Every structure is written in structure tokens, then in C-alpha cells.
Amino acid sequence: MQLMNERRARLWLSAVGCLLSASAVGGVLPEDRADVLYHRYDGGGVVIDGPSLLVRKKFADKVSVAANYYVDMVSSASIDVVSTASPYKEERTQYSVTADYLRGKSTYSAGYISSSESDYEAKTWYAGVSQDMFGDLTTISFSFKRGNNDIFRNIGGGKDPTFKRASDQRSYAVGLTQVLTRSLIGTANFEVISDEGYLNSPYRSxxxxxxxxxxxxxxxxxxxPNTRTSNAASVKLSYFLPWRASLTxxxxxYTxxxxVNAHTGEFTYTHPMRDRWTFSGSLRYYRQDAADFYADLFPRRDYANFLARDKELSTFTALTFGLGASYDFRIARLPWVSKAQANVRYDFMTIDYDDFHDVRASALVPGTEPLYKLDANIYQLxxxxxx
Amino acid sequence: MGFAQPLARRLLVALAATAALSACAPLEPWVKPYERENLADPIMAFDRYPVSTAYLDHVFEAREGARGATGSAGGGCGCN
Structure with a gap:
């Protein structure tokens, strides 16, 4: 039996960020570029890899159109799977397209995203506007996003014909980007997301x-519960260091x-060398409290109206260390390519769960098994x- | 008491007038366009590697309860 414990179906919206990030910078359309990425995640008995292809092109310096193709190939034997189900393989494919229209100091954006896998179909549309003001020192942006999801259940290698659920999501976001000094720029973002419908997994126990x-x-x-509303507020500062490097x-x-209440902090240091090379290092910290209805072990069956044992809703701390290198070059045979860049990035993520026990270990008393810990290697080329 | 109330009212009027006049003054950009060389350097871009940033957001969102306000409009998803 398949298990959706990796919450893979919720991934598609973040992947489309690469298409929509242009809306955060009003007044200037993004450059024409193409990116092809191979990604691989390996951790906790789960391997997810696949390609991502992004192409962005301007027309008449007024409109910029981008398209993204993204695939996750999942091979899962995670702790959730081996506890209550069987290892499985799955593939998720996502297509997205977006357009930005520049008019004076304003940029209008709209997009559509479609994600498909055997037991989850998601469709989302997006609209946003950003505006430069105060001598282009300030950019404000607003966006609205709406998603419709259909959830199915696989049994014995096929879809359960009796099971079909739906959920609906709306997101409202505002952003402010501000030039603070000649070497310092900051951005603040606030986003409210509300969900309604079937929000749990049909497989998880x-x-x-x-x-x-x-x-x-x-x-x-x-x-x-059938509803969930979240608020997230963030601040980012980026500083240009005197020896041509940046610290962000x-x-x-989040609440x-x-x-669930969470704090996320991240530092990134970027250092160019010898004109062509750029190196970066990052450290990310994440800490969250458990959902009100989460428990590793409930006292009895049907203990409460709402019950969860999804480790993503438990109390835990995550640390991620990242290293990246990029090399700029030109392709003499392709004169229409103004610049090319090869990139490699490696991240190591470690998560320590405070109240999620590893049931693969036997214990005399239930609930006294060792706590679960997840280490993952993440590669990008x-x-x-x-x- | 009878003196204090008119004084407070006058102060309020003066404050309101000051605020109104200052709002009429044009706001001077304190960083001129020709002073933005450092900010225009590619290493200062918030999203220098869009496919990579989106992928990492994707990895974190799948394993964490928090979502949204990542700085790109695509952040966040409530589907499970």
C-alpha cells in the first residue's frame, strides 16, 4: 500500500516560486534565461530525484513569459512506510507557466500550475502586482493564489474507486523590498494561507x-480538522561586504x-573568486512546536476528535548546512548565448524529533522507543x- | 484645567499642521541610482539561482509544518 507520508503533494507550489519571484521586483523584467537542474534527495529511507527545466523569455521589453517542467521520482521506504505499509515508487510531474507585464513602475503577474501524480491532482492559479516607488528605493507587492486539489487513494496497485476527496487553498501575500543604504537591502513578507477540505493523508495512521x-x-x-489558517512573517537583509562578498x-x-509555531533563521555567505568562480555557504535553523492534536502514542482508540502522528506536525529542530559553487563561462559555438554558468550545490540536513519515537526498535513499554532522527543528503547539479 | 485644554488643542493643531506640511515635501531618494553599484552586483540578488531556491523551498516545505512568506510568491501549500 502506498503512503503519502512524505507530503510530496504539497511540494508543487514552492517549486513554482522560481517562476513567480519576478513579481517581487517591480519596474524591471527578469533576464532571458534557461536553467536545467538535476536534483536528488537521499535520507530516511527515501530517495527523490528528477529534473527541473525553466525557460524565461521577454517580448518587446514589456512582457516576460516563463515555463517550468519539474519531476519528482520517489522511491520510499521511510519510517512511516515501513511501520504501517510497504515501500513504494511514485512519480509526480508539474507544469507551470507565468507571465509578467511591465507598465511604467508596475509589474502585473499571472500564472497557472498543474501537478499530477497517481493519487493527487492539484491545480492553482495566481495573480499579483508589484509597484516601485520613492525613487525606486521601495517596491511593494501583493499577490493572491488559489488552489484546488483532488485526493485519491491507491490500493493494490490501482485507485480505490470509492475514495475521492477535495481541498481548496487560498493565499494572500504582501511584500516590501527596501533599499536601506548603498550596501544594504531588505525585504519583508507576510502571507496568510487558508485551507479547507480533506487535509490529512488517506494512508497515514x-x-x-x-x-x-x-x-x-x-x-x-x-x-x-477540515480547515487550517496560517500566518507567516519574514524579514531578509542582504549586505555587500567591502571585499566584494555578500552576507544575507x-x-x-510562523503560527x-x-x-504549530515555528522559527526559521538562515545565513548565507557568498564569495566570488577570480572573476569566474562564486562560492557560497549557508546555515539554516528551524524549530517548531507540535500541533495541538499531535501525539506519538494516544492513550486509547478514538481518544480525541482530531488525531495526528505525522512527524511534520511534531516538535523538532532541523539544521541544514549548504555549500555551493558556480563557474561562469562562454560558449564560442553559440554566439546567441551571452553567458553560461555551471553550478553544483550540496546540503546536509539533520532533524532531531522531540516526540516522535522510532517504532522499528522494540521496547518493553510502548512510547519508550528511542527518538527518531533524520539525516539527509541533498544534491543539485x-x-x-x-x- | 481651563488653560490646559486649549493648550493641548493648540499643540494638536500644530502637530497636525506639521505632519500635513511635511507630507507635501518631495521624498528625496537617499541612495541615488548611480550609487547602487554594490546593490546591482549579482551576488546581492535575493534569488540568484531560481530553480535551486525553488527546489530547496520544496524540500523544506515537505518536511516542516511551516509554510509561506519565503519571499517568492510561490511559497506555501496546504495540501498533504
Missing amino acids: VRYFDPSSPNGYSYQGEVY GWYRF DSWG FLSIWF
């Missing part, structure tokens, strides 16, 4: 004390109606050209 079971516990399906700091506070 919670466990509860069951003295009649040989190992002292049993499983039942999880039950989530980012902080985000939602499920009781990509080529960019400007034309």
Missing part, C-alpha cells in the same frame, strides 16, 4: 495504547490554527544560460 496487542499498541487512521540573513515566524 496514529498509534494508541492497546494492551491486547502483542507489542502494546495498535493503529487507527488519522483525523485532521533571513528570519521567519497556525493547528497550534544545474546549468544556466542567458540569451
Whole structure:
């Protein structure tokens, strides 16, 4: 049986950020470029890899159009899968297209994203506007996004014909980008996201004390609320250092109606060398509290109206270390390519869960198993050209 | 008491007039266009590698409860 514990279906919206980020900079359309990326995530018994292709082109210096093709090939034998289901393979394909229209100091954007996998279909449209003001020192932006998702359940290699659910998502975002000094720029963003509909996984289970079971516990399906509203606010500052390098700091506070509160902080240092090379290093910290209805082990069956044992809703701390290198070059045989760039990036992510126990280890008393820990290696290899 | 109230009213009027007049003054950009060489350097771009940034956002969102306000309009997704 397949299990959607990797929450892979929620990934598609963030992937489209590469298309829509242009809207954060009003007054100037992004450059014409093409990127091809190979990505690989390997951690916790899960391997996800695949390509991403992005092409962006301007027309008459008024309109910029971008298209992205993205694939996740998932091979999962994660702790959730081996606890209550069987390893599986899955593929998710995403297509997205967006257009930016520049008029004076304003940029209007619209986009459409489609994501498809065997048990999840998602469609989203997006609209936004950004405006430069105060001598182009300030840019403000607003955006609205709406998504419709259809959720299915796979059983025995095919879709369960009796199971189909839906969910709806709306997002409202505002942003402010401000030139602060000749070497310092900052941006602040605030986003409200509300969901309604079927928000849990049709596969995931919670466990509860069951003295009649040989190992002292049993499983039942999880039950989530039908609504969720979240607020996230972030600030990012980027400073140009005197020896031509940059230091960027980012902080985000997050809170939602499920009781999850989170803090995210990240520093990135970027250092060019010998004209063609650029190196970067980053450190990211993430900490969250558990959802109100999360428990690793419930006292009994049907203990509460809402029940979750999704480790992404538990209390945990994550640290990610990243290193990247890029090399600029020209392709003599392709005169229409003004610049080319080869990139490689490696990230190591480690997550320590405070209240999610590793049930693969046996314990005399349920709930005293060792805590779960996840280490993951993340690789990216990509080529960019400007034309 | 009778003196304090008119004084407070006058102060309020003076403050309101000052605020109104200052709002009419044009705001001078304190960083001129020709002073933005450092900010225009590619290493200062918030999103220098768009496909890579989007992918990493994707990796984090799948494993964390938080979502949104990532600085790009695409951040956040509530589907599970």
C-alpha cells in the first residue's frame, strides 16, 4: 500500500516560486534565461530525484513569459512506510507557466500550475502586482493564489474507486523590498494561507495504547480538522561586504490554527573568486512546536476528535548546512548565448524529533522507543544560460 | 484645567499642521541610482539561482509544518 507520508503533494507550489519571484521586483523584467537542474534527495529511507527545466523569455521589453517542467521520482521506504505499509515508487510531474507585464513602475503577474501524480491532482492559479516607488528605493507587492486539489487513494496497485476527496487553498501575500543604504537591502513578507477540505493523508495512521496487542499498541487512521489558517512573517537583509562578498540573513515566524509555531533563521555567505568562480555557504535553523492534536502514542482508540502522528506536525529542530559553487563561462559555438554558468550545490540536513519515537526498535513499554532522527543528503547539479 | 485644554488643542493643531506640511515635501531618494553599484552586483540578488531556491523551498516545505512568506510568491501549500 502506498503512503503519502512524505507530503510530496504539497511540494508543487514552492517549486513554482522560481517562476513567480519576478513579481517581487517591480519596474524591471527578469533576464532571458534557461536553467536545467538535476536534483536528488537521499535520507530516511527515501530517495527523490528528477529534473527541473525553466525557460524565461521577454517580448518587446514589456512582457516576460516563463515555463517550468519539474519531476519528482520517489522511491520510499521511510519510517512511516515501513511501520504501517510497504515501500513504494511514485512519480509526480508539474507544469507551470507565468507571465509578467511591465507598465511604467508596475509589474502585473499571472500564472497557472498543474501537478499530477497517481493519487493527487492539484491545480492553482495566481495573480499579483508589484509597484516601485520613492525613487525606486521601495517596491511593494501583493499577490493572491488559489488552489484546488483532488485526493485519491491507491490500493493494490490501482485507485480505490470509492475514495475521492477535495481541498481548496487560498493565499494572500504582501511584500516590501527596501533599499536601506548603498550596501544594504531588505525585504519583508507576510502571507496568510487558508485551507479547507480533506487535509490529512488517506494512508497515514496514529498509534494508541492497546494492551491486547502483542507489542502494546495498535493503529487507527488519522483525523485532521477540515480547515487550517496560517500566518507567516519574514524579514531578509542582504549586505555587500567591502571585499566584494555578500552576507544575507533571513528570519521567519510562523503560527497556525493547528497550534504549530515555528522559527526559521538562515545565513548565507557568498564569495566570488577570480572573476569566474562564486562560492557560497549557508546555515539554516528551524524549530517548531507540535500541533495541538499531535501525539506519538494516544492513550486509547478514538481518544480525541482530531488525531495526528505525522512527524511534520511534531516538535523538532532541523539544521541544514549548504555549500555551493558556480563557474561562469562562454560558449564560442553559440554566439546567441551571452553567458553560461555551471553550478553544483550540496546540503546536509539533520532533524532531531522531540516526540516522535522510532517504532522499528522494540521496547518493553510502548512510547519508550528511542527518538527518531533524520539525516539527509541533498544534491543539485544545474546549468544556466542567458540569451 | 481651563488653560490646559486649549493648550493641548493648540499643540494638536500644530502637530497636525506639521505632519500635513511635511507630507507635501518631495521624498528625496537617499541612495541615488548611480550609487547602487554594490546593490546591482549579482551576488546581492535575493534569488540568484531560481530553480535551486525553488527546489530547496520544496524540500523544506515537505518536511516542516511551516509554510509561506519565503519571499517568492510561490511559497506555501496546504495540501498533504
